[in-house]
Amino acid sequence: MDFSLTREQEILRDTVREFAQRELAPQALALDEKGEFLHDVIKKTAELGLIGIITSKEYGGNGMGHLARMIMIEELSRVYASLGFFFQTGQIGMYLLENFGTDDMKQKYLPGLCKGELIIATALTEPGGGSDPSTITTTAELDGDEYVINGRKVMISEAQVCDLAIIVAKTGDRFSTFLIERENQGFDTPRRENYPGLRSIPVGDIALTNCRVPKSNLLGQEGRGIAVAITGIGAVGRTGVAGVGLGTAEGCYDAAVKFAKERVLYGKPIAELQAIQHMLVDSNLEIEAARWLCYRAAWLLDQGVSARDAGDDIARCKLYACNIANQIAVRAIQVMGGYGTVPEYEIVRRLNDSLELFTAAGTQEIMKNTIGRSIIS
Amino acid sequence: MERERAPAIINLVGRNALEEALRIRERFSGSVTVITMGPPQARKALEEALAMDVDAAIHLCDEAFARADTLATAQALAYAISKLEHSDLILCGDATIDSGTGQVPIQLAEFLKLPCIFDADELVFEDERGLLIKRRWEQGYIKVRTKLPAVIAVTAKINQPRLPNVSGIMAAIRKEIKKWGAADIGADLSRVGLEGSPTRFFQISEFHAERQGEVFQGSPEEVINMAIDRLVKLEVL
Numbered sequence: 001m002d003f004s005l006t007r008e009q010e011i012l013r014d015t016v017r018e019f020a021q022r023e024l025a026p027q028a029l030a031l032d033e034k035g036e037f038l039h040d041v042i043k044k045t046a047e048l049g050l051i052g053i054i055t056s057k058e059y060g061g062n063g064m065g066h067l068a069r070m071i072m073i074e075e076l077s078r079v080y081a082s083l084g085f086f087f088q089t090g091q092i093g094m095y096l097l098e099n100f101g102t103d104d105m106k107q108k109y110l111p112g113l114c115k116g117e118l119i120i121a122t123a124l125t126e127p128g129g130g131s132d133p134s135t136i137t138t139t140a141e142l143d144g145d146e147y148v149i150n151g152r153k154v155m156i157s158e159a160q161v162c163d164l165a166i167i168v169a170k171t172g173d174r175f176s177t178f179l180i181e182r183e184n185q186g187f188d189t190p191r192r193e194n195y196p197g198l199r200s201i202p203v204g205d206i207a208l209t210n211c212r213v214p215k216s217n218l219l220g221q222e223g224r225g226i227a228v229a230i231t232g233i234g235a236v237g238r239t240g241v242a243g244v245g246l247g248t249a250e251g252c253y254d255a256a257v258k259f260a261k262e263r264v265l266y267g268k269p270i271a272e273l274q275a276i277q278h279m280l281v282d283s284n285l286e287i288e289a290a291r292w293l294c295y296r297a298a299w300l301l302d303q304g305v306s307a308r309d310a311g312d313d314i315a316r317c318k319l320y321a322c323n324i325a326n327q328i329a330v331r332a333i334q335v336m337g338g339y340g341t342v343p344e345y346e347i348v349r350r351l352n353d354s355l356e357l358f359t360a361a362g363t364q365e366i367m368k369n370t371i372g373r374s375i376i377s
Numbered sequence: 378m379e380r381e382r383a384p385a386i387i388n389l390v391g392r393n394a395l396e397e398a399l400r401i402r403e404r405f406s407g408s409v410t411v412i413t414m415g416p417p418q419a420r421k422a423l424e425e426a427l428a429m430d431v432d433a434a435i436h437l438c439d440e441a442f443a444r445a446d447t448l449a450t451a452q453a454l455a456y457a458i459s460k461l462e463h464s465d466l467i468l469c470g471d472a473t474i475d476s477g478t479g480q481v482p483i484q485l486a487e488f489l490k491l492p493c494i495f496d497a498d499e500l501v502f503e504d505e506r507g508l509l510i511k512r513r514w515e516q517g518y519i520k521v522r523t524k525l526p527a528v529i530a531v532t533a534k535i536n537q538p539r540l541p542n543v544s545g546i547m548a549a550i551r552k553e554i555k556k557w558g559a560a561d562i563g564a565d566l567s568r569v570g571l572e573g574s575p576t577r578f579f580q581i582s583e584f585h586a587e588r589q590g591e592v593f594q595g596s597p598e599e600v601i602n603m604a605i606d607r608l609v610k611l612e613v614l
Contacts, residue, residue: 007424008550011546012546047542049542050543053543062547064541064546
């Protein structure tokens with residue numbers, strides 16, 4: 001058993017860590033307050049080759065792999081979770097395009113996506129629910145060589161800024177997945193939610209009204225849309241959210257350790273008080289456990305294990321990393337006392353971010369269902 | 378010191394030197410070779426440099442180089458540079474982040490019989506062989522001119538080093554790192570490593586600086602005389 005990272009992965013980790021300190025740390029608080037999408041920072045991540053990290057070289061990526069991606073998301077989210085989350089959502093669409101798109105689609109869109117010139121959203125959830133895909137009411141009806149799509153998607157990350165969207169719609173009794181360009185007539189993003197966390201990721205509705213897309217924009221086979229979408233959400237979405245959770249937990253822990261070493265009470269730093277040390281130990285243990293769950297799930301994907309076969313490993317890492325992100329944020333506030341909720345200490349921002357992770361790419365309860373099924377099967 | 382337990386990184390200002398070299402290559406073409414002397418784990422720093430897209434990397438690694446002071450380090454580097462086919466410009470960081478003596482670039486230039494400019498904040502090529510260098514000078518700076526070849530030690534002010542991109546990182550691991558020992562560079566063993574080091578460490582200890590304040594009271598003339606008497610007594614004057 002070899003737990004070591006490759007030298008490439010180590011250099012990547014150090015590079016992303018430095019990038020996050022250079023580009024994100026000085027402005028994280030301001031970015032969160034403004035709540036604007038991170039166009040400029042994303043361009044810089046593209047120059048580093050981070051957007052195409054799981055995309056093949058022939059389509060403009062570098063194919064470094066899922067574990068490399070996990071490390072990247074972890075390091076970015078440690079400083080500013082919104083940027084880590086951008087990779088979670090954007091790379092679902094890129095993964096689906098590469099694995100289920102036509103050659104024309106891949107050539108046309110993937111290089112621009114890798115360069116950060118295009119943004120892609122993936123839209124499954126509707127007002128009737130997200131966890132149960134059978135509640136989808138958006139329809140796609142074939143009319144000649146085009147599908148006519150009508151419906152409304154809600155709580156879609158990057159809805160307001162996307163150039164492309166992958167949506168799931170009903171085709172007859174079954175479901176199919178389509179790629180739609182924002183420029184298509186009938187594509188609208190009428191509402192943005194005002195969530196407390198992940199403030200730089202716009203989340204909102206995509207309304208489709210007689211939106212016509214060519215038949216060739218079908219991703220995968222007609223009628224297999226749920227399987228297509230779940231493959232991307234599983235392999236890329238859930239692992240991505242897990243990485244954001246892990247990084248968020250680490251960011252809170254880093255801040256709590258720093259504070260505990262500097263804050264003097266009773267004539268010594270509070271880090272020397274056992275009550276404080278025990279809280280730091282609990283966070284430290286949880287982070288170590290989460291990191292190995294996350295790395296293992298990503299490593300399995302790099303070994304060629306399908307998202308379906310790695311499903312329970314992916315669910316475990318998503319469930320655990322997102323739970324501890326929230327717990328460790330709250331614990332950091334306890335360590336920091338009154339300072340813990342002062343915005344400048346950036347724990348409340350991270351606590352708010354952690355709240356968004358519970359439901360992203362599948363609720364915690366859905367993760368438990370997946371793990372539960374694997375236990376009793 | 379347990380050097381094996383310390384992470385092997387490129388000296389921070391060494392990365393500025395590397396960045397400047399890469400910028401010069403981008404402007405004039407040519408090639409950039411990075412050289413380091415150190416134990417086996419120093420290879421990691423070279424891998425990082427290769428990820429930044431240098432053309433070649435040389436690792437001076439031999440028990441004969443061990444426990445070198447700055448003079449023996451500069452000597453080994455000079456041997457290696459002399460072995461290269463051609464070098465127009467030797468760029469170094471102005472000091473290391475561990476011992477921080479800043480002596481190696483000057484000693485290296487002496488061994489290579491080249492001009493040395495250190496504390497360089499800015500390099501401007503006036504022509505392909507002539508450089509105008511802005512260098513720190515006490516509280517300000519001066520500008521000096523030199524012709525190539527030369528040794529220039531840069532400060533962290535000179536640029537912001539680039540970060541390697543993923544393709545560079547992946548390519549770096551496949552690139553060759555030449556490992557040169559004392560025999561490969563034709564080193565006189567009495568001039569490298571511990572043998573070639575006139576400096577001897579007796580003890581390494583933490584330095585605590587404490588200021589002792591003293592207040593003198595009286596007229597200005599009296600206070601001045603009291604202060605002078607005190608300094609004489611302390612053998613400062």
